[in-house]
Amino acid sequence: MPGELIVQSESRRRRRKPGKRSKTGCRTCRVRRVKCDEAPGSCKNCTSTGRVCDGYDMHRFPIKRALCLPTLGPRSEGIMTSDEKRGFSYFQHRLVPDLVGFFDSWLWQKLVLQMCHADPAVCHAVNMVSAIHQDAEERGMRLAGEDLQNPKHRFALEQAARSFSHLQKRRASPDPQLREVVLVCCLLFVMAELLLGEFSRAFIHLRSGTQILEESLRLGIPVIPCLSETLRILKSQSSHVGDFESDPSIQSEKDNDFVIESLEDFDNLKEARRGYQRIMYSVIPFIATAWRLSETEILANYETLWRKRQKLLFSLESLAERFESFYQQKYFSLSMKEQTGADIVRLQLVAKTIVLKTCLLDEYDDRLLTLEYGNLLSEYEEFMEKFPCRPTITLDYGLSFGLFAVASKCPDMGIRLRAVDALRRWPHYEGMINSNAGAGIAVEAIKLDLHKMQQEDAVRVSSMDQEPDVSFWEMIRSTQNGTQWPAVRDVQLRTKETRRL
Numbered sequence: 001m002p003g004e005l006i007v008q009s010e011s012r013r014r015r016r017k018p019g020k021r022s023k024t025g026c027r028t029c030r031v032r033r034v035k036c037d038e039a040p041g042s043c044k045n046c047t048s049t050g051r052v053c054d055g056y057d058m059h060r061f062p063i064k065r066a067l068c069l070p071t072l073g074p075r076s077e078g079i080m081t082s083d084e085k086r087g088f089s090y091f092q093h094r095l096v097p098d099l100v101g102f103f104d105s106w107l108w109q110k111l112v113l114q115m116c117h118a119d120p121a122v123c124h125a126v127n128m129v130s131a132i133h134q135d136a137e138e139r140g141m142r143l144a145g146e147d148l149q150n151p152k153h154r155f156a157l158e159q160a161a162r163s164f165s166h167l168q169k170r171r172a173s174p175d176p177q178l179r180e181v182v183l184v185c186c187l188l189f190v191m192a193e194l195l196l197g198e199f200s201r202a203f204i205h206l207r208s209g210t211q212i213l214e215e216s217l218r219l220g221i222p223v224i225p226c227l228s229e230t231l232r233i234l235k236s237q238s239s240h241v242g243d244f245e246s247d248p249s250i251q252s253e254k255d256n257d258f259v260i261e262s263l264e265d266f267d268n269l270k271e272a273r274r275g276y277q278r279i280m281y282s283v284i285p286f287i288a289t290a291w292r293l294s295e296t297e298i299l300a301n302y303e304t305l306w307r308k309r310q311k312l313l314f315s316l317e318s319l320a321e322r323f324e325s326f327y328q329q330k331y332f333s334l335s336m337k338e339q340t341g342a343d344i345v346r347l348q349l350v351a352k353t354i355v356l357k358t359c360l361l362d363e364y365d366d367r368l369l370t371l372e373y374g375n376l377l378s379e380y381e382e383f384m385e386k387f388p389c390r391p392t393i394t395l396d397y398g399l400s401f402g403l404f405a406v407a408s409k410c411p412d413m414g415i416r417l418r419a420v421d422a423l424r425r426w427p428h429y430e431g432m433i434n435s436n437a438g439a440g441i442a443v444e445a446i447k448l449d450l451h452k453m454q455q456e457d458a459v460r461v462s463s464m465d466q467e468p469d470v471s472f473w474e475m476i477r478s479t480q481n482g483t484q485w486p487a488v489r490d491v492q493l494r495t496k497e498t499r500r501l
Helices: 002-014 027-032 082-099 106-118 120-138 151-169 178-196 199-219 225-240 269-292 295-300 302-333 336-358 366-386 400-409 413-425 435-452 458-464 472-478 486-500
Strands: none
Touching: 082 106, 082 120, 082 151, 106 120, 106 178, 106 225, 120 151, 120 178, 151 178, 178 199, 178 225, 199 225, 225 269, 269 302, 269 336, 295 302, 302 336, 336 366, 336 400, 366 400, 366 413, 400 413, 400 435, 413 435
16 A cells, blocks of 8 residues: 555654664673663663673774674574674684594584583683684794784683683582583683693693592592593693603603503594503603603613603504504595594504604614604605695694604604605694694704704705794793703704714
């Protein structure tokens, strides 16, 4: 009817045109999507209606339009501001795929995402990691350090403070799930500090998490297995970047659980990974200890070190034999994701076996060692070609350790330079291990060995003097305990030996 059309057109004209939305309103008004009067302290719009004003954000989450991610569904809205929704979306659609790049993980694909909807402490911690990871990725995953002039770092700091505040309020809570919330937050804070290169702060959070885990085991309180496994992996890796308090004493005769209890075959990849992880809890700290000792210290404790190394080597070779049987029988029946995981475990077993055999002062045929390292590097390169979408961060064991071993220990310089190139082509974190730092340390070791052999030609050196190595030692010195990392210590000890020649 014409009259109805007139009424509709008039109602459209009466509608208010959308004004410019405020970006500085209080958090409560922004969540409610209402105009805030922005009164100092607490806005009157909230207090006059009996609501609690949640205060004002000092910093916003600066995501570029090119990085905008899918919006969240209604169930994901919760009480998050628009910035936090974007941060959570970044975590869900960008970070989680990285964290599960090698292996499916109930921790990242289910548990953490569910906790974000239920617990604000986890939600704020997730937003903190999202902001720091975005910045780290833009910087090529280098150890850049914290910069409070950086808007992403300031936003992350504010989110961290909010997460701590929520955890503090619940300290005396009898909620049985609080323990798992705290452990998840510990993991997220460890990730954030690692991405910043703040290792000393990462160790503080990691020690807090492991203390809670040990207390839970002592009291018989169950902890979700994926949480305890991830904490133990990080704890073992920490021996390579300065958490020296966790290293087993070289005088200790105690065998941690690295002896294979059963020689039965694996039924699936999950069982194989569990067996590998259990051995790595002892193998990785042992290698770190051996790399940090001078020749004099190794000789003084050789008998103890040799016995422990032989037990570890027996366990590792037994596991490798069982895994190879599983690999040959089951590989082609696995899904593509599981095949990737099986390839990773297989390469890790080969790398750790070679390094364990050669980490003391035993004589080893250079030709055989070159052949073993060369074959290992070729397999690494083949894997990287098959797996172009490589993650920027994972909290699992990966390839960086083996690539670093090839780049720093192989007798053949050409093979070592290829390994350095592989590390540089894949800038990423594997838990505590940063590939850029590994490449930098390996380059310094190559320069040292070239000088020692008096073969330091201009072409080779100039090919290595590229970022991130130009100011490499400045970066290491600015990193907490960086000069005492086992790999760095190994280079420094060889430098002293070269100067004595």
